[in-house]
């Protein structure tokens with residue numbers, strides 16, 4: 001080979017390219033093309049230097065990168081430049097990552113076990129038979145184990161395990177699937193397990209025996225806490241009504257549905273209305289829980305699993321651990337985050353045996369330390385238009401990067417930003433470098449354990465990216481726990497600047513950001529509906545309409561204010577919302593004690609605090625149409641109303657009625673009039689019909705406001721848009737005339753507030 005014919009190219013690849021098998025992939029590809037050079041991680045992602053004499057061959061090599069890249073990778077940019085040949089390479093090799101890189105790359109989320117690894121754990125002749133932590137470059141936990149970056153074994157909690165000669169051999173030998181697999185372990189050198197009773201007595205430490213014993217105990221109706229790779233889960237037999245009831249009792253969880261893990265897709269399809277789009281989700285590396293309609297409950301204890309619902313949150317086993325349990329038990333299992341009501345998911349043995357001492361009969365622990373515990377992600381698809389709705393964005397999805405290509409121009413000074421989100425359904429969004437990272441769902445900060453988990457996760461990001469925030473953005477609510485967090489973080493950097501943003505403007509900013517609508521010149525109508533958002537001492541918002549144009553947001557309409565009484569109790573008791581919205585209608589009297597009636601009606605008449613909360617309107621309508629309980633979990637009454645409306649929506653030849661037809665309104669949607677009409681209608685019409693017409697009326701109201709403002713683009717955000725009937729009706733009735741924007745990568749609920757705060761800060765800024 002002569003140097004003058006030799007060409008050297010540098011290829012810079014950025015995106016999700018670390019921890020997904022990118023370097024071994026490049027290595028194998030280069031070897032196939034007889035190219036020399038090396039591949040390495042750098043601060044921007046992956047860098048490749050290749051040498052060859054045949055330019056065509058090099059071009060073909062580059063073309064194949066995007067075509068054949070690993071399944072969990074995402075290439076955001078790939079640039080090629082020819083550079084002078086200063087050194088002649090003898091072979092192609094993987095160069096170790098230089099030390100102390102200041103990294104500027106996405107964090108890789110946890111990946112579901114791949115089909116090849118799954119095969120191995122069920123293969124009697126394989127050395128990884130029944131080894132739940134079997135992974136390769138294409139699969140397994142990532143974010144869960146990440147202590148530092150880049151994704152190298154020594155920067156993860158797997159650094160405590162030293163590879164045995166066999167594993168090392170795989171690690172060093174191309175084209176092995178575990179060549180350069182940072183998470184490579186086996187039963188010889190890897191993570192060990194123990195099955196214990198509730199007193200800590202060890203029942204077994206042998207892999208195969210553990211799963212057999214576990215299945216036996218589950219069959220006996222026992223409740224087992226299992227340490228999965230993202231945290232502890234509680235399992236019990238989903239066909240044993242008594243066991244599920246017992247789990248509800250011990251968890252103090254009266255009605256909130258449990259997820260069910262099915263061992264096979266066939267079994268799942270026997271019970272549930274599984275569609276192709278569900279299967280795609282189950283087999284994806286994210287493998288979220290899908291809410292699916294029950295087809296035939298068969299032996300499932302459905303009344304205990306999801307009381308009064310027609311759906312079940314279905315889980316397909318996504319880790320080696322869950323595959324082995326599901327396979328051995330061979331029947332559906334309840335699989336729910338192991339925590340005490342409201343607290344974060346347990347992730348250490350110590351936490352588990354303390355927090356779950358009155359819940360679990362048995363424990364399956366293991367020795368892998370989980371750095372970032374996460375709940376399972378939950379999604380659903382709307383019934384008619386199959387719009388994907390993310391209800392909880394956690395394992396598998398988070399913390400992916402987002403909108404990073406825009407950050408350069410929106411944050412030109414490279415300010416380090418931290419946005420603290422909302423208190424309920426908290427997430428945070430960090431900009432420690434050129435990327436934006438949206439944390440997983442963390443929970444309700446009012447629970448001290450969740451608050452600590454939030455702080456811990458922020459600290460962990462600070463460590464991974466070595467960053468101290470210079471800008472902290474938070475909600476305007478004066479009593480939010482995030483204010484306390486700010487004080488703590490601000491101590492570390494006295495120059496930190498704080499910005500406060502109104503809750504609903506943050507929601508609107510989030511949907512504008514997700515669809516990159518900030519820089520468009522077209523006005524966009526924002527329909528932002530949820531439960532509660534602080535506006536002022538005298539006003540709680542929740543049914544808002546905004547317009548965005550040229551980086552300016554104006555508030556153009558909202559629900560007519562009704563009286564807010566009794567603080568949080570109003571969110572828990574739908575009957576109070578019905579009372580307030582109906583302005584103490586006598587019809588509701590039988591549902592209150594004399595004392596309640598006297599006090600509540602007087603408080604309502606006093607009109608001290610007003611609200612425009614759409615969440616409370618849903619509560620009121622649900623109550624009027626038959627839901628007479630408290631909300632045992634957030635949004636329960638609304639969920640029952642959606643279910644009611646769905647029944648009518650499925651009928652052929654529906655005749656919709658707009659309950660506000662011909663009613664004149666300007667900036668305030670007359671919801672009190674709407675409630676009066678619904679009260680009257682409910683006397684003569686089936687509840688299903690009234691429920692559907694209520695949803696229909698809301699969509700017609702949006703249409704009226706959009707037409708009046710002469711706007712053709714409508715963006716939706718806020719927890720109310722988890723309602724699939726509303727989403728489907730919007731598609732059906734508005735789609736022909738309007739361009740519609742729904743959240744697709746984020747949840748419509750308060751999980752998107754932190755991303756919205758960032759967008760608001762970057763595009764509008766506030767004081």
Ligand SMILES: [Zn+2]
Pocket residue numbers: 113114115116117118134135136137138139140
């Ligand atoms: Zn694999």
Ligand SMILES: [Zn+2]
Pocket residue numbers: 163164165166167168185186187188189190
């Ligand atoms: Zn090994």
